[in-house]
Amino acid sequence: MSPLAKYYLGAGIVSILALLIIPSTITWILVIAGLAAPVAAYFMLDESQRRRLRRIRRRQIGR
Template sequence: MLTSKTKVAMGGVALGVIALWLIPGWILTLLVLGAIAVPVAAYLMLDPSQRRKVRARGRKRLGA
């Protein structure tokens, strides 16, 4: 069976392929940049202590 993360990833890829056919290039570029910019902006809005917690959690997950 596929995990839920795998299903979400496969759905994202399928949606991306469909978007390549249906959406003009410059709008698609804006969508991709927006998808990258939102999490980056959210991370930059965190306090330094919250950023440390996020980084520590990421390192903890890498070792597991």
């Protein structure tokens, strides 16, 4: 399993545990913010940076 997949798995487990332990609106807001952060970062890129990001393969990201 790649290191990135381990991070995603850990984040998913922490999100589920937070929802089970603290079932409130704040937990839902935190989970949605955690999912929305990469999307917001993508939209903050210039068009040329987005094009370059789409052009490279997934395994090249992080080198």
